[in-house]
Amino acid sequence: MNKTAVYRKEHFNAAHRLNNPQLSADENAELYGKCNNPNYHGHNYEVVVKVTGDIDLRTGYVTDTKALSQIIKENITDRLDHKNLNLDVPELIDTNPTTENIAVFIYNSLRNKINPQFDLKIFLYETERNFVEYPA
Amino acid sequence: MNKTAVYRKEHFNAAHRLNNPQLSADENAELYGKCNNPNYHGHNYEVVVKVTGDIDLRTGYVTDTKALSQIIKENITDRLDHKNLNLDVPELIDTNPTTENIAVFIYNSLRNKINPQFDLKIFLYETERNFVEYPA
Amino acid sequence: MNKTAVYRKEHFNAAHRLNNPQLSADENAELYGKCNNPNYHGHNYEVVVKVTGDIDLRTGYVTDTKALSQIIKENITDRLDHKNLNLDVPELIDTNPTTENIAVFIYNSLRNKINPQFDLKIFLYETERNFVEYPA
Amino acid sequence: MNKTAVYRKEHFNAAHRLNNPQLSADENAELYGKCNNPNYHGHNYEVVVKVTGDIDLRTGYVTDTKALSQIIKENITDRLDHKNLNLDVPELIDTNPTTENIAVFIYNSLRNKINPQFDLKIFLYETERNFVEYPA
Amino acid sequence: MNKTAVYRKEHFNAAHRLNNPQLSADENAELYGKCNNPNYHGHNYEVVVKVTGDIDLRTGYVTDTKALSQIIKENITDRLDHKNLNLDVPELIDTNPTTENIAVFIYNSLRNKINPQFDLKIFLYETERNFVEYPA
Amino acid sequence: MNKTAVYRKEHFNAAHRLNNPQLSADENAELYGKCNNPNYHGHNYEVVVKVTGDIDLRTGYVTDTKALSQIIKENITDRLDHKNLNLDVPELIDTNPTTENIAVFIYNSLRNKINPQFDLKIFLYETERNFVEYPA
Numbered sequence: 122m123n124k125t126a127v128y129r130k131e132h133f134n135a136a137h138r139l140n141n142p143q144l145s146a147d148e149n150a151e152l153y154g155k156c157n158n159p160n161y162h163g164h165n166y167e168v169v170v171k172v173t174g175d176i177d178l179r180t181g182y183v184t185d186t187k188a189l190s191q192i193i194k195e196n197i198t199d200r201l202d203h204k205n206l207n208l209d210v211p212e213l214i215d216t217n218p219t220t221e222n223i224a225v226f227i228y229n230s231l232r233n234k235i236n237p238q239f240d241l242k243i244f245l246y247e248t249e250r251n252f253v254e255y256p257a
Numbered sequence: 258m259n260k261t262a263v264y265r266k267e268h269f270n271a272a273h274r275l276n277n278p279q280l281s282a283d284e285n286a287e288l289y290g291k292c293n294n295p296n297y298h299g300h301n302y303e304v305v306v307k308v309t310g311d312i313d314l315r316t317g318y319v320t321d322t323k324a325l326s327q328i329i330k331e332n333i334t335d336r337l338d339h340k341n342l343n344l345d346v347p348e349l350i351d352t353n354p355t356t357e358n359i360a361v362f363i364y365n366s367l368r369n370k371i372n373p374q375f376d377l378k379i380f381l382y383e384t385e386r387n388f389v390e391y392p393a
Numbered sequence: 394m395n396k397t398a399v400y401r402k403e404h405f406n407a408a409h410r411l412n413n414p415q416l417s418a419d420e421n422a423e424l425y426g427k428c429n430n431p432n433y434h435g436h437n438y439e440v441v442v443k444v445t446g447d448i449d450l451r452t453g454y455v456t457d458t459k460a461l462s463q464i465i466k467e468n469i470t471d472r473l474d475h476k477n478l479n480l481d482v483p484e485l486i487d488t489n490p491t492t493e494n495i496a497v498f499i500y501n502s503l504r505n506k507i508n509p510q511f512d513l514k515i516f517l518y519e520t521e522r523n524f525v526e527y528p529a
Numbered sequence: 530m531n532k533t534a535v536y537r538k539e540h541f542n543a544a545h546r547l548n549n550p551q552l553s554a555d556e557n558a559e560l561y562g563k564c565n566n567p568n569y570h571g572h573n574y575e576v577v578v579k580v581t582g583d584i585d586l587r588t589g590y591v592t593d594t595k596a597l598s599q600i601i602k603e604n605i606t607d608r609l610d611h612k613n614l615n616l617d618v619p620e621l622i623d624t625n626p627t628t629e630n631i632a633v634f635i636y637n638s639l640r641n642k643i644n645p646q647f648d649l650k651i652f653l654y655e656t657e658r659n660f661v662e663y664p665a
Numbered sequence: 666m667n668k669t670a671v672y673r674k675e676h677f678n679a680a681h682r683l684n685n686p687q688l689s690a691d692e693n694a695e696l697y698g699k700c701n702n703p704n705y706h707g708h709n710y711e712v713v714v715k716v717t718g719d720i721d722l723r724t725g726y727v728t729d730t731k732a733l734s735q736i737i738k739e740n741i742t743d744r745l746d747h748k749n750l751n752l753d754v755p756e757l758i759d760t761n762p763t764t765e766n767i768a769v770f771i772y773n774s775l776r777n778k779i780n781p782q783f784d785l786k787i788f789l790y791e792t793e794r795n796f797v798e799y800p801a
Numbered sequence: 802m803n804k805t806a807v808y809r810k811e812h813f814n815a816a817h818r819l820n821n822p823q824l825s826a827d828e829n830a831e832l833y834g835k836c837n838n839p840n841y842h843g844h845n846y847e848v849v850v851k852v853t854g855d856i857d858l859r860t861g862y863v864t865d866t867k868a869l870s871q872i873i874k875e876n877i878t879d880r881l882d883h884k885n886l887n888l889d890v891p892e893l894i895d896t897n898p899t900t901e902n903i904a905v906f907i908y909n910s911l912r913n914k915i916n917p918q919f920d921l922k923i924f925l926y927e928t929e930r931n932f933v934e935y936p937a
């Protein structure tokens with residue numbers, strides 16, 4: 122039987138700065154350019170969570186997107202919305218908050234909240250023109 | 258040789274109600290919440306049809322999207338647009354019209370209208386924030 | 394001093410049918426076409442509320458959009474979301490739910506909840522391609 | 530003769546915090562909620578500049594949008610993009626960076642760069658759902 | 666009584682070249698840059714037609730947007746879609762096809778097709794970032 | 802270890818005409834309809850480049866999207882923007898510029914500019930409703 126995927130899109134607004142503490146200030150400035158601004162800049166992030174599995178014959182759902190939205194809220198947007206991704210999220214303190222690394226963090230935060238029989242994938246939009254997919 | 262996919266997006270506006278007749282009224286109300294409203298609610302659906310195959314050297318097309326658009330019109334949007342998905346479509350009378358189930362219906366309706374040498378996939382958007390993919 | 398306008402966008406999903414009970418069935422069918430379907434169809438409505446006034450020097454706001462969002466929720470989206478606009482909203486029972494008439498209803502529902510020193514305007518999108526503005 | 534308006538849309542990404550230094554920390558927290566986070570949050574801002582005047586018979590333009598885009602770049606986006614609106618922009622140091630106040634700043638920064646025979650209006654989108662217009 | 670406006674959005678794809686035949690080739694090249702390419706370039710144009718008037722108590726419409734869509738089709742999109750705006754449209758042969766001039770052409774083409782008791786306004790999008798309004 | 806994909810979206814505006822010189826004028830007219838207009842028509846193309854690989858622990862990037870954007874600019878948008886795809890691009894002179902064929906051209910133009918350890922995929926939007934993916 123074919124699998125079906127459901128997608129749920131949520132958003133959060135956050136500040137961040139790209140900086141690798143193992144590099145010098147000059148190396149970071151060269152590597153990240155204006156994204157290295159020590160005073161931070163920010164984005165309206167859009168996160169799309171894809172859950173793939175079989176359609177449940179009782180509900181007609183792969184998974185209830187209202188419940189999925191609540192899981193994303195509790196585990197992701199309540200923790201990241203209106204936050205500084207370098208300073209305010211304990212689990213991200215040692216993470217350089219590139220879009221790639223934030224997407225991996227979101228995947229890891231959600232993986233054990235989602236039924237393990239379902240495949241999980243994250244799309245994270247930093248802007249309309251820059252976005253990532255994990256796992257690809 | 259690499260395959261190429263073409264996508265064609267169409268839309269339809271419809272009313273629906275989520276309800277499993279094998280469950281009690283209370284079970285349906287708990288399961289579907291406001292989506293179980295007996296008087297129906299509705300959506301602007303967007304359907305994206307993906308057809309994957311080889312580029313035809315004569316036409317430069319995988320398949321003519323004008324012809325594909327006409328196939329979608331005759332088989333999907335003429336049947337679903339400005340309709341009640343619970344009441345007005347004979348083939349859906351016994352289907353609980355979740356986005357998942359409507360996507361499977363669209364796939365099954367189009368599969369034998371599309372050259373079998375092409376892979377077919379459906380993306381169905383119930384809202385900008387809730388959408389499905391079949392087969393995934 | 395120049396005025397400033399703030400806009401807040403919200404959404405609701407609803408079913409409706411266009412029908413004027415003072416006309417015959419044939420007249421309604423001719424006038425409204427497929428929008429007259431007796432079993433209803435539906436839309437993802439987007440409502441944009443525009444409030445125009447002076448910037449408050451204490452807050453830097455014309456009006457707090459979080460509070461405005463809550464006013465729209467209590468007075469509009471909680472009443473219209475996942476509803477049948479012909480059957481489920483007591484104040485609309487005698488209203489033919491064209492986009493124009495729903496926009497006027499939204500304006501009238503919000504006018505006395507918004508500071509009278511502010512101008513109020515409603516934009517209502519039935520689809521991406523059909524929308525109205527009241528008052529224009 | 531009727532006037533014509535041209536619009537040009539640009540974007541910038543910035544961090545900010547809403548805070549009125551004349552209020553106590555508790556008053557700011559109550560007034561601005563999570564927008565008062567001392568570590569900042571951020572947005573993908575979209576700015577739309579509207580210039581209204583007569584069509585120049587020689588060029589067929591009200592004003593050249595490539596030149597307008599360059600004026601916006603030099604005066605707005607080069608100063609605000611990837612910046613902290615509370616810390617990095619000398620002219621905004623004493624401004625509480627609400628969307629309203631940033632729109633007024635943009636208007637005032639552009640007004641004397643645009644031919645005075647043209648009307649000027651700014652639309653500033655903090656998110657897709659919150660935006661302002663100045664002058665309204 | 667307050668007026669209400671209805672908007673209808675349509676699209677067409679066309680090629681064009683900006684060139685003023687009363688100027689020299691060098692002047693045109695300097696004025697229009699890459700938009701002066703003698704081999705043409707092109708756009709997906711979006712046209713939004715705004716009609717403002719009173720709501721008709723019988724229909725609940727200012728004007729029927731299905732009929733409005735048909736008027737736009739016959740008078741605008743059938744004439745401009747998949748055309749070269751410099752060569753293929755007899756009424757535009759002597760017009761330099763800037764967005765401003767095309768918007769005026771659309772307004773003039775529609776004005777006597779729309780009830781004179783209604784106000785008419787045209788928004789024309791050449792790209793998402795460049796658009797015009799006539800009359801402003 | 803899971804792979805991660807980064808996407809970068811760019812745009813260009815171009816004219817084109819669909820025509821297979823090995824077919825007769827009548828055959829081309831029947832096959833391509835209004836897309837065969839000898840005077841050309843045009844589009845606002847959006848190209849999305851997907852690069853899939855491992856996250857570099859030093860940078861937190863799969864690949865720097867600023868550098869990727871520059872590669873796309875030099876190899877694609879500088880060559881295609883405000884051009885006639887049938888006449889102005891030497892490498893496309895013998896190519897019938899369908900969306901499929903342009904996507905293959907973009908892929909082939911970028912493949913040797915991108916680290917061979919990365920997978921590469923192109924999405925090309927001719928309009929919001931017609932787009933292709935290569936390789937699929």
